[in-house]
Amino acid sequence: MAAVSTMIPMYCEETSSACDSWTNGWTNEWVKVTNGATAAALGSLEKTYFKQSHVTGSTYGSNDNYYKLSHLNKVYTKWIECNTSTTWDYCNTNYRKWQWDYEHDYIPKVKTPTERMREILGSRHAPLFIPNLRKSLVPAEDVREQRARETLRRVIGEDKYFDFLKKGFISVRAKSGLSYQIFPAHGITCVYDKGIMVERLCVVLKGDFPATDSLIMRFLLILNNEQQFRNFAIKHSVTQRQNRESIIKLNQQKTQDGKSLVDIFREFKKVG
């Protein structure tokens, strides 16, 4: 549940009663909430406390912790910011700053131009993500595998480790500029150049090593001695796994709507 505290506090200083008017079937109400209140909590507050606070007038004129909650057809959808000179019509048409998806209670995070730029750069280098093919890892029962995962956690860092648990593979960009998609155990390492799979390399640890140890070995070798990794590898055909033409087509589609990175950067710079 997203907390209300993640939103900018919106309030109405009720000095002229301008905000208390209602038109066109819209009503607006005062609800007292505390920071961190959830949507569900707000719903119950509306039912239990709104009437009382409105009737007693104890909330009048105060703006601390009082949020203006407006609704249409009894569904809370919008947050509106007002001030003393704001009329209700003005609020209604100009100050819908936040849309609240009441059904899912999810408030999307607004990304900064820098974050967006990073995302675009990442998407252009990362392997094409094909949903429903990767499965998240199950907790390991073998103590050797548990130790290996702890080691991996130290090697790649927390963020990448949890990504690994979720996706079942890790991606690493070597000094050559190629991206390697590494799988545990005997999984074949896929090599991508600007999002297109160009090679499939198989390098393994001989012996009864835990699955994640092989992944650590590949990660370390690729980062430190890519050429040695490639020397060990047995190369497999790309077409065995995926139709290269279709991948290229998909990747073209992925970048077609986009402009060049320079153009995107200029746009973000303008916004910033």
Added chain:
Amino acid sequence: MTVATNRTLDISRLRAGNLPSNLTMTLEIPESLTILDNPSDVPAKGCGAIRVMTPKDGDKRVVWDSRDFAQISDAKGMFDKLVLEGLVPYRVGVGGKSSSEVMTEFDSHAEEIIFLPIAMVTGG
């Protein structure tokens, strides 16, 4: 911290061309060094750890105290032996951040060192 009873490491010694090794040797772990057996155990503050990948244990973690000269000396001795046997040491980034770097000599302040049994790496 749990002290394991098994204080030996089975490591592969040599490569035969591009083939993995079948020769193994047993290395004794010095008594002064601690072995972390439980996967969730972490080295205490001020301690460094050597992780050696082995088929038998997954990762054998040997811990030294970087304030104890005797332990540093033993850890260095073990480091040198493992390097001599062909294992490649990688230093894990400070604070567990994603990085790796091949070590050429023992550093008593290294947080963690991972030994990769390069003799066991082969094409598949």
